[in-house]
Amino acid sequence: MDHARASTEPSGALPRVEDRMELIDLGEDTPRFPLFVPADRPDVFAAACEAGADAVVIDFEDSVAPDSKAAVRRIPAGALPEHRAVKLYLRVNGTGTPWHRDDVAFARMSGVDGVVLPKVESAEQVARLRAGLGEGQRIVAMIETARGLSNVEAIALTADRLAFGSIDLSEDMGCAHTRLALLPLRSRLVLASRLAERPAPLDGVSIGVEDAAAVADDARHAHELGFGGKCLIHPRQIAPARTGFGAIPQDLDWIRHIGAIDGGAPAEPVQSPVAVRARRLLARNGAETSRPADPATRPSSTAK
Secondary structure: OOHHHOOOOOOOOOOOHHHHHHHHHHHHHOOOOEEEEEOOOHHHHHHHHOOOOOEEEEEOOOOOOHHHOOHHHOOOOOOOOOOOOOEEEEEOOOOOOOOHHHHHHHHHHHOOOEEEEOOOOOHHHHHHHHHHOOOOOEEEEEEOOHHHHHOHHHHHHHOOEEEEOHHHHHHHHOOOOOHHHHHHHHHHHHHHHHHOOOOOOEEOOOOOOOOHHHHHHHHHHHHHHOOOEEOEOOHHHHHHHHHHHOOOHHHHHHHHHOOOOOOOOOOOOOOOHHHHHHHHHHHHHHHHHHOOOOOOOOOOOOOO
């Protein structure tokens, strides 16, 4: 991704229909299903890397007590597998905290694939982080405060991807942590990402671990709103989250009808908005299109 074009100024008109397909691959350099693990649990790092997520995020922020913040940077030798297929990210402590600068220096030195920056409130915070990281290291900006939401369009232009911190944001806003209350907030992240020509944002975590149907339902709701993935806090959430973001049978039937699968005669012109949407569904879902949707769903009144 060309960071030179990132600025706090509007990016101009959206691409024409025939140019939109190039946007599909924007998410390949950032994870869709990152699994967060506490930085003070190096004994689970290797297992997390093998759990099936596309990235592991070692969390220096919420999961670590203040008196352990410095100690967790000393990751024991052998805690991480020498050869791993997943990307490795760090969630550093936020801008303005006593630990932020050293966390960023550690991220640069360790050569991780990227950084998750919590409680982002301005594009300038992302720009300063970018200056402290190495070439090619990605930034996922978490929107968790009202001030961050008010600046989300500019933040989207400077970060590589947005993530929605629904729990902290609902607390800061003083609103209920329900789908209805969070709907306009979620939609604003989706719109900001689209206008910035960035990958679709990541939805926040689902607290429940045992109820796979609830996780899948939360993921399906986020997918319907235009999110591109979901933050996870336990390996048991990986499969249901992928199910929620997978193509449902009705989608596949529709795609086949317009000729996007099986090489049939297309019912729509190749560059029509309908055909473009069909190809985007295929590219976004990838392997998930071959998996049947989880029939066990449970309506959830909360979106974590």
